[in-house]
Amino acid sequence: MVKTGELKKIVSKWKDKEGNLIMVFHEIQNRYGYVPRDVSMKLSEMLDVPLARIYEVLTFYNYFDLKPPGKHTISICMGTACYLKGANELLKKFRDLLNVSEGETTQDGLFKLNVVRCLGCCGLAPVVTIDEDVYGKVQKEDIPDILAKYAVKEKNA
Amino acid sequence: MKNKKIKAKIAGIEVNVKEGTTILEAAKTVHIGIPTLCKHADLPPTAGCGICVVKIKGSPKMLRACCTPLENGMDIITQDPELVEVRRTILELILSNHPNDCLKCGRNNNCELQTLAGDFGIREDSFEKLLRNLPEDKSTKTIELIPQKCILCGRCTNVCQQIQDVWALSFLERGFYTRISATGDIELAESPCIKCGQCSAHCPTGAIFEYDETQKVWDALMDPDRFCVVQIAPAVRVGIGEEFGYPPGTNLTHKLYAMLKRIGFRGVFDTSFAADVTIMEEATEFKRKFEKDKKNLPLITSCCPAWVDFMEKYYPDMIEHFSSCKSPHQILGVLSKTYYAEKNGIDPSKIFMVSIMPCTSKKYEITRSSEMSSSGYPDIDVVLTTRELGRMIKQADIRFKHLPGEDPDNILGEYTGAGVIFGTTGGVMEAALRTAYKMITGEKLKDLEIKKVRGLKGIKEATLDIKGTKVKAAIAHGMGNVGTVLEKIREAKKAKKETPYHFIEVMACPGGCVGGGGQPYGVNNELRQKRAAGLYSDDRGHKVRCSHDNPYVKELYKKFLGKPLSEKAEKLLHNKYKKRPVYKR
Numbered sequence: 001m002v003k004t005g006e007l008k009k010i011v012s013k014w015k016d017k018e019g020n021l022i023m024v025f026h027e028i029q030n031r032y033g034y035v036p037r038d039v040s041m042k043l044s045e046m047l048d049v050p051l052a053r054i055y056e057v058l059t060f061y062n063y064f065d066l067k068p069p070g071k072h073t074i075s076i077c078m079g080t081a082c083y084l085k086g087a088n089e090l091l092k093k094f095r096d097l098l099n100v101s102e103g104e105t106t107q108d109g110l111f112k113l114n115v116v117r118c119l120g121c122c123g124l125a126p127v128v129t130i131d132e133d134v135y136g137k138v139q140k141e142d143i144p145d146i147l148a149k150y151a152v153k154e155k156n157a
Numbered sequence: 158m159k160n161k162k163i164k165a166k167i168a169g170i171e172v173n174v175k176e177g178t179t180i181l182e183a184a185k186t187v188h189i190g191i192p193t194l195c196k197h198a199d200l201p202p203t204a205g206c207g208i209c210v211v212k213i214k215g216s217p218k219m220l221r222a223c224c225t226p227l228e229n230g231m232d233i234i235t236q237d238p239e240l241v242e243v244r245r246t247i248l249e250l251i252l253s254n255h256p257n258d259c260l261k262c263g264r265n266n267n268c269e270l271q272t273l274a275g276d277f278g279i280r281e282d283s284f285e286k287l288l289r290n291l292p293e294d295k296s297t298k299t300i301e302l303i304p305q306k307c308i309l310c311g312r313c314t315n316v317c318q319q320i321q322d323v324w325a326l327s328f329l330e331r332g333f334y335t336r337i338s339a340t341g342d343i344e345l346a347e348s349p350c351i352k353c354g355q356c357s358a359h360c361p362t363g364a365i366f367e368y369d370e371t372q373k374v375w376d377a378l379m380d381p382d383r384f385c386v387v388q389i390a391p392a393v394r395v396g397i398g399e400e401f402g403y404p405p406g407t408n409l410t411h412k413l414y415a416m417l418k419r420i421g422f423r424g425v426f427d428t429s430f431a432a433d434v435t436i437m438e439e440a441t442e443f444k445r446k447f448e449k450d451k452k453n454l455p456l457i458t459s460c461c462p463a464w465v466d467f468m469e470k471y472y473p474d475m476i477e478h479f480s481s482c483k484s485p486h487q488i489l490g491v492l493s494k495t496y497y498a499e500k501n502g503i504d505p506s507k508i509f510m511v512s513i514m515p516c517t518s519k520k521y522e523i524t525r526s527s528e529m530s531s532s533g534y535p536d537i538d539v540v541l542t543t544r545e546l547g548r549m550i551k552q553a554d555i556r557f558k559h560l561p562g563e564d565p566d567n568i569l570g571e572y573t574g575a576g577v578i579f580g581t582t583g584g585v586m587e588a589a590l591r592t593a594y595k596m597i598t599g600e601k602l603k604d605l606e607i608k609k610v611r612g613l614k615g616i617k618e619a620t621l622d623i624k625g626t627k628v629k630a631a632i633a634h635g636m637g638n639v640g641t642v643l644e645k646i647r648e649a650k651k652a653k654k655e656t657p658y659h660f661i662e663v664m665a666c667p668g669g670c671v672g673g674g675g676q677p678y679g680v681n682n683e684l685r686q687k688r689a690a691g692l693y694s695d696d697r698g699h700k701v702r703c704s705h706d707n708p709y710v711k712e713l714y715k716k717f718l719g720k721p722l723s724e725k726a727e728k729l730l731h732n733k734y735k736k737r738p739v740y741k742r
């Protein structure tokens with residue numbers, strides 16, 4: 001998937017610079033939206049840095065993702081207002097339906113489940129966003145229908 | 158400048174030490190104790206835990222004794238109520254992330270954290286308990302990783318990365334979420350881990366320990382259909398005593414035979430006998446290459462499975478130089494199910510062979526390739542480490558002190574001085590040279606003790622004149638040292654130059670098997686030396702000190718194998734190697 005030639009270019013760009021490990025992986029993260037495992041392995045060889053060290057760095061900074069991002073990002077607001085209006089229950093429902101925990105992406109790669117802080121529209125609490133779409137006053141019974149919209153869209157695409 | 162002396166006081170006692178000595182080391186010279194947790198004698202300080210804090214008189218500042226060098230004129234306070242209070246708080250904080258599982262933990266009774274908690278009289282959880290929910294990793298069936306019990310001391314990562322140069326372990330994430338894991342967040346069995354167990358021998362807590370198989374052995378002993386036999390490796394006899402209060406290096410060979418018979422084994426054998434057989438095969442391999450195929454030298458020893466695993470992953474280009482000999486315990490295993498079974502009219506399928514080893518990687522070795530069952534039965538059924546045997550003896554509650562010494566069961570028990578020094582770095586080389594010299598020249602080596610191959614230096618070199626050829630030997634122990642030696646071979650090959658070494662011995666563990674990953678806890682160089690000394694004095698005490706002079710070995714070849722490297726020997730005692738991926742995913 002990721003071409004060796006491309007990696008070589010990135011490596012040679014940063015090779016002799018201070019802190020090159022982080023910069024190289026920044027570029028990978030930006031380009032692919034995450035750091036694929038096989039890229040880490042290849043770079044470990046090219047840079048002569050043990051994979052152990054690379055993963056220490058990659059997991060130390062929140063900036064890096066090690067799993068491919070989901071096609072659609074679900075953000076459940078856990079700000080005070082939403083929390084008081086039962087956001088926790090929503091999170092539970094999403095978890096059950098998608099069979100993932102927060103921060104994870106579903107097996108089919110369709111959804112990534114995130115928990116976020118106050119989205120600034122507390123009047124609509126509890127709030128859930130999927131990509132750019134905002135859903136307010138969400139009841140947990142609504143969730144299957146909401147998810148279905150995206151799944152159907154995907155099928156027709 | 159280098160030998161500048163430092164004069165200072167520790168707990169009121171004057172000390173004179175070399176510049177650069179840490180406060181902790183200096184205190185030891187005058188027998189003043191300072192509690193430690195993350196620091197290990199083999200490893201540089203990580204200064205991770207803070208329990209070793211001390212003060213300088215007149216200053217409120219606290220210093221970590223394990224990583225602060227002593228300076229001229231310092232007056233160090235190692236104990237006062239405030240220090241005790243601070244140390245207790247540090248301990249309580251560590252315990253707040255640690256499960257209260259001691260009763261069911263693999264380290265119950267010999268955990269460094271538990272001991273400190275006991276010493277400091279911790280009776281309650283003073284801080285809110287915050288446990289991390291982390292999965293256990295038993296994938297290697299050799300060592301178990303229980304990250305929840307990790308106190309992040311850094312000993313295992315240090316050993317695995319710096320001493321062993323394997324890089325199979327590292328810390329991931331940060332802050333409260335920091336956790337120990339196999340490299341790249343996969344399972345250990347998929348990682349570069351070579352199963353040496355050095356991490357488990359250095360971990361202060363129950364976060365990494367040997368995969369316990371004692372129950373399997375009890376079950377077999379209880380089964381009337383099984384004929385249970387056992388063998389002990391060289392290094393076990395000088396290690397096991399430490400579990401029972403004997404001074405390090407005490408040789409308990411004959412008491413151990415008696416002990417194993419009391420526990421219920423019907424045949425008690427000695428791996429040192431098989432080491433003699435290994436030497437016959439390996440020295441013959443060497444002779445062949447030496448006489449007909451010098452280009453194909455060096456010959457590299459293969460009796461350490463962690464080293465074999467390392468080579469298959471990192472140096473597959475060395476496969477052609479590897480001795481094809483199985484390790485001694487596999488050889489003894491296969492002989493027990495063929496030669497011994499035949500001689501005694503026992504159905505080999507009923508024989509249950511237990512290897513008592515200083516080693517965790519031998520648990521992995523017994524299934525590493527199909528040749529490990531070359532007789533049609535597995536050479537070995539279960540491998541127990543010295544520590545596991547210690548527990549079995551405690552469960553049986555038989556006391557060494559009151560046991561008479563007994564003899565092993567022939568025909569697989571009697572060993573020579575050469576066979577028993579296999580347990581220490583340099584020992585395999587010394588034993589092999591004694592026999593190779595005889596095989597090539599027809600004469601006995603005059604001075605059997607080859608001192609240059611002994612001792613704890615990471616890489617040792619020795620030259621032996623065999624028929625006018627200066628045979629150059631190299632010995633490496635501690636996996637991190639082997640690279641230096643093998644790179645020289647690679648270079649010479651590339652440049653088509655003569656090989657810098659003819660014969661190379663490698664053992665993965667620092668000090669060799671006496672410092673094996675399955676040996677009693679608390680290892681350091683002093684202990685390694687004492688254990689090795691126990692083996693060397695066993696050698697000196699033997700009338701027969703060369704493998705080729707072992708009468709039982711001669712009988713084995715005469716009655717069963719024919720001669721070394723015969724077709725039968727090749728089939729039963731040898732094996733093949735293959736390139737293996739460093740990462741399985």
Ligand code: SF4
Nearest residue numbers: 317350351353354356
């Ligand atoms: S067994 Fe050896 S190689 Fe494997 S993790 Fe432990 S120290 Fe590293």
Ligand code: SF4
Nearest residue numbers: 307308310311313360
């Ligand atoms: S696993 Fe053991 S040795 Fe490794 S960091 Fe944790 S406590 Fe220390």
Ligand code: SF4
Nearest residue numbers: 461516665666670673
């Ligand atoms: S040196 Fe000995 S104890 Fe260590 S891994 Fe090798 S065979 Fe096992």
Ligand code: FES
Nearest residue numbers: 077079082118119
């Ligand atoms: S708390 Fe959810 S939008 Fe403010």
Ligand code: FES
Nearest residue numbers: 195206207209223
């Ligand atoms: S022993 Fe000194 S900081 Fe841990």
